Amino acid sequence: MATFLYKLGKLAFRRRHFVALIWVALLTLAGVGAASAPTAASSSFSIPGTEAQKAFDLLDQRFPGSAADGATARxxxxxxKGEKLTDAGNRADIxxxxxxxxxxxxxxxxxxxxxxxxxxxxxxxxxxxxASYKVSSMELTDADRDALQDVIDEAKTTGLTxxxxxxALQAMPETGATEIIGIAVAAVVLVITFGSLIAAGLPLLxxxxxxxIGVSAITALASVLDLGSTTSTLAMMIGLAVxxxxxxxxxxxxxxxxxEGRDREEAAGRAVGTAGSAVVFAGLTVVIALVGLAVVNIPMLTKMGIAAAGTVAIAVLIALTLIPALLGYVGKRVHGRKARKDLSTDKQPKVNMGTRWAGFVLRRPVTVLIAGIVGLGAMAVPVAxxxxxxxxxxxxxxSTTQRKAYDLLSEGFGPGFNGPLMTVVDAKGADDxxxxxxxxxxxxxxxDGVAAVTPATFNKSGDTAVISVVSKYKPSSVDTENVVHDIRDAGVDIKADTGAELSVTGSTAMNIDVSQKLNDALIPYLALVVGLxxxxxxxxxxSVLVPLKAALGFLLSVLAALGAVVAVFQWGWxxxxxxxxQTGPVMSMMPIFMVGVVFGLAMxxxxxxxxRMREAYVHGERPAQAxxxxxxHGARVVTAAAIIMIAVFxxxxxSSEQMVxxxxxxxxxxxxxxxFVVRMTIVPAVLALLGKKAWWLPKWLARVLPNVDVEGEGLRTASADRPDEDRPDEDRKLVSA
Structure with a gap:
């Protein structure tokens, strides 16, 4: 692995004009595709295998045209106060x-x-x-929305609320200025980390x-693949960060x-061969986690995961090829002036904060370990x-008109009116x-819990009926969920008595089924992703213990993060x-989504x-010194990378959209x-306590596992085997030393 990437890095460095041209061409091609692609309709939402989806499909089949996806405005x-809408003046205004x-x-x-x-x-x-529209919400133009808003504004002048x-008034979600601020913070962190505007600009560029390329490709394919607006937002979020x-x-x-004195081409090759190997495997963990979302079998979630994974794959390829190509253009200006001066005088670097922090953890590993675990455990308590x-x-x-309309309907018609249950009766097998x-x-x-039931509406064949049911409780409540389950349970007896099949669908029942499906898929998904x-x-x-420690640390961090989400979005802290x-239940897909994305990023x-520790250990250092x-070598960069990722997210x-x-x-x-808590604190504490045992691997397993040489040992061996006259000066010094 390291040797192949080393050669790839040197090739990209030498052929930098060609590599840069390829990526610019790909960006142009994707941009043209996005600009010429038809406007995507709102993405369809289906949950295969659920009762709500089966009922919806039956409704579409027996009542053709009834399941239209046009926009609506209520x-x-x-x-x-003191008047009624039936009064002559109010009636005329309406x-x-x-x-x-x-x-x-x-x-x-x-x-x-x-x-x-x-x-x-x-x-x-x-x-x-x-009001029903002929097209979906995403296909409505600004002029259509403005016309609707003008009618409402005119109606308000009559004195009516x-x-x-x-x-119908739902527009594309907006992220506001904070997204730009996140990128600006990333730029500042890069400048501080590198001390060079050129070096800071490369990762951003x-x-x-x-x-x-990733988002343009998603936009170009959105109509064909039925991709929603959230798909490109997620791809942008993760793609920028990684x-x-x-x-x-x-x-x-x-x-x-x-x-260390190497020439520019050799330095580029070694950087891609060593750090590039880590990038490949880090990217693979993110891709595995995102593609693994397909296990849930919710098409929308699967598409989001695959699209984001594609953007991550592009980020890996760019890091391995475009970065060394651009390094060929900037040369030694990748260092700031002060750093170049220090290099020219062979001035030794000072002991950095990473070294000091590692020394602190190694002196008090038990205290640091307990403090980290207890702190994350406390943050995870709200998950209960x-x-x-x-x-x-x-x-x-x-403050939104949608929420005000929701509250008015709840007040006038009951809390369950905003989420009626659509009951579908397939009476094809019934005698009568x-x-x-x-x-x-x-x-x-x-x-129990049913407030109103509308008369049944039959299809033309008279073998299928739709009954609208209004719950006494608000749609997102546990009480309404119980009402749905009770109606479905009653359907078992009805089928036995009459031969008719009863099923419940509608947005409320669909939401309940989605939540259940996500809960059922969480453990299998976790096992698949963590196992791979x-x-x-x-x-x-x-090693066996290092990956085990990595997985356990991830579970701690994701539980603590979910606890924070509950505290802020559910409790309102x-x-x-x-x-x-507005506080409320946590989005159903949040736990499984966080497990997937956070696991990939944590790795x-x-x-x-x-x-870097493994590399030092393989090259002969004691475990603690490694x-x-x-x-x-890594703490400063990992700290900067984490701050950048936090700023981007x-x-x-x-965003104006609660989900985003x-x-x-x-x-x-x-x-x-x-x-900062797991990787920078708990990990060194655990490695300090384990010592050499951390790198233990059974001999039989060592023979089975492929040796991918992430630490670049093959590069050092190859360097030592080369004739002295063909070896750069810095390699001759290394070997003679």
Whole structure:
């Protein structure tokens, strides 16, 4: 591995014009593809194998056209205090608004008048008009949304309270200025780390090229592959973070090789051969974790994982080829002026903070280990109160019109009205379909927690019926979940008695099934990802205990991060600081998503830091001294990489979409815990206590495992075997020493 990458690095250095041209061409090609691609429709959401999805598919089959995915706008009216909407003036104002809605856009398919559709609350104070569009929310233009907003603004001038729910006003999520701030922080950290604007600019430039190619490719394929907007956001988030980090490690190693006196081409080759090997395996762990999301069998999640994994793969390829090519252009200017002066005078570097910290941990390993474990354990305590769910308009900030419409509907029609349950009765196998459906209606009405049941609507064949059920409780509550389970349980007896099959679907039931599916998949997914990564790390470190320690440390950091997510987004602690206006259940996919992404990123730091220790140990240093050497060369860079990754992820906390905000916060805090508490504190403490046992590997296993030579021992051996006259001056000095 090291020898192959060494040759690749030198080739890229020598053929830098050709390599740079290839990457620019790829970026241009991806950009053109994205610009010319058709606008992607809203991504479809399906959960194969669940009752809600089966019912939805049956509904689409038996009621053709009923499952249309056009945008909707639910315009909610509230009468002024002391008045009713049925008063002549208010009634006329509402009917004028309905007429304006119908003519506001060519995309409006229909608008239901509340007085005709009887969508008026019992006390006459609240009503709603449902508008349906011919196209999805993502296909609506700004002009369509502006026209809808103009109608609402005009309606408000009548004295009525008017708010809008549904997805018609839903625009693309915005991240705001915080994303730019995150990149700016990364730039500052790079400048401080390298002391050179040129060296700092390389990781940023290459990361942006990689993300540009990845996100442009996703945009170009979005319509064909049915990719949602969150897919490109996730790819950008992870691609920026790993792209900067991978380039940072190779540039840092290149500077170190120059400091040892090697010429520029040789330094580039050795940097790619050693640090590049770590980049390959670190990237593989991230890719395994992201692609492994396919285990959950939720197409949207699978596509998100594969798209993000593709961006990570691009980041690895750029680090191995474009970085050494660009190093060929910048030369020794990769060092700042002061560093170049120190190199020219053979001035010895001072003992750095990494060396001091490693010495501190080695003197007090037990104390440091206990403090790290107890601290993360305390942060993980809120996980015991974790509540999972998928966000609806009730999770929106109270300042939004969607949330105000949600609250008005809850007040006028009951909390369950915002998430009605769609009950589908397949009576094809019943002797008397109408009698079977009547039995279903009676059974549902007698179910605890049911507030209202609408009359059954039959299809043209008369063998399938749809019954809308309203719960007494809000859609995202545990009580509504119990109502769904009770109705489904009743369906077993109904099938036995009548032959009709009863199933429950709709957005609320779909959310419940998604949460259950994600919970069921968590353990198998964790076993698959951790198991594969454990084998990969055994190959890298040629040890059993080091990968085991890495996996256990990851579990600590991810539990602590989930605890922090619960505290902020569910309990509301420091919520205002992170822009959390409305607390609620943690997004259902958050645990499994964090397990996948954080595990991959956590292994990055494990590989980068511990490979330097492994390299020192293989080259003859004692275990304790190898830990110090690893921190001497790696701590500063790992610290910078972690701060950069935290800054990039934290930049997405400013997103207008709750899902992106929660992911950004969760990943940022997880990287903080894993990099600074686990990898920089617990790892050296454990290695200090284990000593030589840390690198123990059974002889039979050593023969089975391939030797990938991540530490670059093959490069040193090859250097020693070369004739003295063909060896660079710095290699002759190394051998003679």
């Amino acid at each position: 315009v909610v009216f509230e009468a002024p 009917q004028d608004t309905v007429a304006s809605l119908k003519s506001s856009s060519k995309q409006v398919a229909s608008v239901a008048d509340p007085f005709v559709a009887k969508t008026l609350s019992k006390d006459g104070s609240i009503a709603y008009a449902s 008017v708010e809008v729910g549904g997805d 290459t990361a942006l090229i990689g993300v540009g 792209g900067i980090d991978y380039a940072l490690f190779i540039v840092s190693r290149y500077r170190g090789e120059l400091a 109160s974790l509540e999972l769910g998928l966000p609806d308009d009730g999770a929106q900030p109270t 379909p109408k009698a079977a459906v009547s039995e279903v209606v009676r059974e549902i009405k007698g179910t 990564a454990f084998l990969l790390l055994m190959v890298v470190f040629r 420091l919520g205002s600081l992170f822009g959390v206006e 990055d730091y494990e590989v980068f830091l511990v490979t 830990v110090v050497t690893g921190f001497k 934290a930049g997405f906390i400013g 905000k929660m992911i950004g916060f969760g990943l940022a805090i997880a990287v903080f815990f894993d990099a």
